[in-house]
Amino acid sequence: MISLKEILSIKKLNVFDFDGTLVNTDSKVYVTHSNATKSKLDADEFNKYKTKSGDKFDYSEFFDLDYLINPKLIKSVFNKFKNSIRDKKSKTIILTNRKNTIGIRNYFNKKLKLSGFDIIGTGIPNPSGKYNILKSMIEKYGFNHIEIYDDSSSNLNVLKKLENVIPNITINVHKV
Numbered sequence: 001m002i003s004l005k006e007i008l009s010i011k012k013l014n015v016f017d018f019d020g021t022l023v024n025t026d027s028k029v030y031v032t033h034s035n036a037t038k039s040k041l042d043a044d045e046f047n048k049y050k051t052k053s054g055d056k057f058d059y060s061e062f063f064d065l066d067y068l069i070n071p072k073l074i075k076s077v078f079n080k081f082k083n084s085i086r087d088k089k090s091k092t093i094i095l096t097n098r099k100n101t102i103g104i105r106n107y108f109n110k111k112l113k114l115s116g117f118d119i120i121g122t123g124i125p126n127p128s129g130k131y132n133i134l135k136s137m138i139e140k141y142g143f144n145h146i147e148i149y150d151d152s153s154s155n156l157n158v159l160k161k162l163e164n165v166i167p168n169i170t171i172n173v174h175k176v
Contacts, residue, residue, distance in 0.1 A: 025043070028041060
């Protein structure tokens with residue numbers, strides 16, 4: 001049985017990805033292949049895309065814009081997000097690969113009238129940015145129970161490995 005002391009010592013962090021987890025947008029990643037053909041990928045397609053030699057990526061719709069392109073809430077995850085914000089015993093963040101988070105902030109704060117959470121952009125289109133930021137937050141603030149919601153299996157697999165690096169933490173991952 002867990003003791004009251006153990007319950008009171010839990011420092012919980014809720015981590016939500018943005019694109020494809022909380023919200024779908026019409027933003028695209030543009031790929032120029034080595035043979036000069038071009039492709040465009042949405043967030044879900046990009047998560048599954050296997051990079052080929054010579055591919056060049058244009059992330060400008062994710063990294064540079066101060067607005068979101070046709071945002072649509074993913075209601076089931078959004079409801080979990082709202083509940084986590086209301087939980088005063090935990091901290092909630094949006095951890096996104098987007099570099100520019102102004103559009104996300106405006107969408108949540110101005111359009112949806114939500115606050116009480118932080119938005120952190122890595123500006124790195126792979127799991128290493130999220131890994132480094134989450135590791136730093138856990139070490140700095142002493143979080144020991146982390147719930148992560150993400151649509152990318154590779155992000156979740158990499159972030160789950162923090163349990164092997166930092167002692168006495170529990171990480172639960174939720175594939176959206």
